[in-house]
Amino acid sequence: MNLPPVLGERRAGLMLRLVLNGLTQAGATIGSALLVKLTFDRFIDQPQALSATSLVWFGLGFLVLALIHAGMRMLERIDAEQLGQGYVHQVRMVLYIHLSSLPPRKLQMRSRGSIMLRFVGDLTALRQWTSLGLARLIVAGVAIAGALLALALISWPLAVTVGAVVIPGTALSLVMGKPLLQAAREARRRRAFLAGNLNEQVASMAVVQVSGQTRREQNRIERQSSRLKTALILRAWVIGGLRAVTTATTAIATAATLITGALLVSDGQTTPGTVVAAMSIVGFLVPSLRDLGRVYEYWQGARVSIEKIHQFLDNPAPVAKSRGTSDLRDGAGHLVFSNVSVYGSLTDFSADAAPGSVIAVVGPNGAGKSTVLSLVARLVDAERGTVRLDGKDLGKLARDSLHRVVGIASPDLSLLRGTIRKNLRYRWRSAPEAELARVRELCGIDELLDELPDGEDTRIAEGGSSLSAGQRQRIVLARAILGNPPVLLLDEADVNLDPDASAVFNDILSNYKGTVMMVTHQLDNALRADVLWYMENGKLIATGRPDELLQSDSRVAGFFRLHEQQVLAS
Known part of the structure; x- marks a missing residue:
């Protein structure tokens, strides 16, 4: 996936307006x-010819030109921001679309x-380059070229003088580009380390505190912050040199x-008015040249960001799949796994989940149980083999088209920040009230809402942390069974x-009409299943009725016995 072109999405018109803006500013300066x-x-030469009326007209002329110049600078800023924000908005959506297409494991x-x-x-770096860098480069470049041309027409010796200074200065700025790029990369790398660590600390602060590692993590943050500070100061040295x-x-x-003009006036080759006019043009060039110095700074920062964005987009995403799942919504829920392999999780896994059955998937940690469920939800894709639902290859369907066909509840699929109403409806936003009422009653949501001040409009924190574990799980289960999908994971x-x-x-297990696949370590829940799949090392070792396997297979019995011992020990 590539970044969109800067000139796309009607931004070429803004570019043209910026060029015209630069020409107008140059015209006002001239x-x-x-x-x-x-x-x-x-x-x-003729002081007696300057009447009060002529001075007024000259003053009005300067005022009009000043207002034109000021208005053009205002319009330049507005157009530049539209250019930058429009481009960044498009890039942001490209990033999010790619992000949402990546499997959770990646x-x-x-x-x-x-x-x-x-x-x-x-x-932010891209916006600065587009709004403050590229836009200013266009306007200032056109304006400077026009001003230098006017200066050449007024006095070519003065134009040569200015060019003889500006060209070496520009060349020296370009030479400083390499150390600036290196400094920007190092600062970006240090910022990424610190941001990643802080994000982890925010999510896991309770673990840090109860483990007595607060001081250790403070020292780690201090080291990373100090390295970032050093990198930013080094970057500031290079930027300071450029400025x-x-x-x-x-x-x-x-x-x-000024010196060349004075010499020309003393030799009678030009007039004082010409020198003052040239000085006014140079005065206009001064802020434009300073702006161009910042342009190079923005470009080097944007180059580093573009490299990182390309690295992110280079992660291959699944190709577009068919969205034809409407005929699966009323399906029987028949799942067939055929020689499925997922690197590090499953090896030649084959199994058949009969329609309307309850399957308990059990086994030690790392056996591949959650991977089996993730394959059905398309959270993981098989590297070999197929997973079929009612005859359709799930690998050929778009991941987000399965939300009405497969419901899933897991501690890893937390609640979202917002209202309880939003979380209940998240899989099916247009769910009818009758269906919502059914789910609320089945999952005991009405009793939960009675305990909350604003009912369904009660806002919850990210991950549902403002609710108890049991309250969170009831809402998660309700979200999963909304619409009675043919498959419940x-x-x-x-x-x-x-x-x-x-x-x-327990009510859901007993009364659900579709196919249920559950990963569990609880013997009581496993015994409620119609079929038990026992897994080890990514392979299906045994399958059959739970009570029969407990009697006939020592590995299954040993698994539950060991789990019970671990629970008692903890």
């Missing part, structure tokens, strides 16, 4: 210079801080113009339930 020349030449391999840095820090070159260039150009959804939530879980 007009002001000519008025200055005319005023001084008349005042020195996302888990990246730190949240580094991902957030793409959306915040890197997009010093720009400032020196403009100051030398001003002094050289319960990935250790019976862990740490209070009595009310346990009763809800």
Whole structure:
């Protein structure tokens, strides 16, 4: 996936407006210079010809040109921001679309801080380059070219003088580009380390505190912050040097113009009005040249961000799939796994889940149980083999088209920040009230809402942390069964339930009409299943009725016995 072009999405029109803006600013500057020349030449050569009326007209002329110039600068800023924000908005959506297409397993391999840095820090650098860099480069470049051309027409020796100073200064600025790029990369790298660590600390502060590691983590943050500070100060040294070159260039150009003008006047080759007019043009060039110095700084920062964005987009995402799942919504829920392999999790896994059955998937940690459920939800894709639902290959369907066909509840699929109403409806926003009422009654949500001050409009924190574990799990279960999807996946959804939530879980197992696959370590819940799949090391070892396997297979019996011992020990 590539970044969108800067000129796309009607931004070419903004570019043209910026070019016209630069021409207008150059025209206003040239007009002001000519008025200055005319005023001084008349005042020195024919002071008696300057009447009050002519002075008023000259003053009005300067005022009009000043207002034109001021108006153009205002419009430049507005158009530049529209250019930058429009481009960054498009890039942001490209990043999010790519992010939402990546399997969760790939996302888990990246730190949240580094991902957030793409959306915040890197997009800020892109906006600065587009709004404050590229836009200013267009306007200032056109305006400077026009002003230098006018200066050449007024006095070519003065134009040569200014060019002789500006060209070496520009070349020196370009030479400083490499150390600036290196400094920007180092600062970006240090910022990513710190952002990733802070993001982890915010999510896991309770673990840090109860483990007595607060001081250790403080020291770690202090080291990372100190390294970031050093990198930013080094970057500031390079930027300061670049700005010093720009400032020196403009100051030398001003002094050289004044000295050369004085020599030309003394030799009778030009008039004082011409020198003053040239000085006014140089005065216009000074802020433009300073702006161009900042442009290079913005570009180097944007180059680093573009590299990081490309690295993120280079993670291959699944190709577009068919969205034809409407015929699966009323399906029987027949699941067939055929020689499925997922690197590090499953090897040639084959199994058949009969329609309407309850399947308990059990086994030691790392056996691949959650991977089996993730394959059905398309949270993980098979590297070999197929998973079929009612005859359709799930691997050929778009991931987000399965939300009405497969419901899933898991401690890893937390609640979202917002209202309870939003969380209940999240899978099916247009769910009818009758269906919502059914789900609320089945999951005991109405009783939960009675305990909350604002009912369904009660706002909850990220992850549902403002609710108890049992309250959270009831809402998660309600979200999963809304619409009665043909397949319901319960990935250790019976862990740490209070009595009310346990009763809800048991009712769902007993009364659900579709196919249920649950990963569990609880013997009582496993015995409620129609079929038990026992897994080890990514393979299906045994399958059959739970009570029969407990009697006939020592591995299954040993697994539950060991789990019970671990629970008692803890």
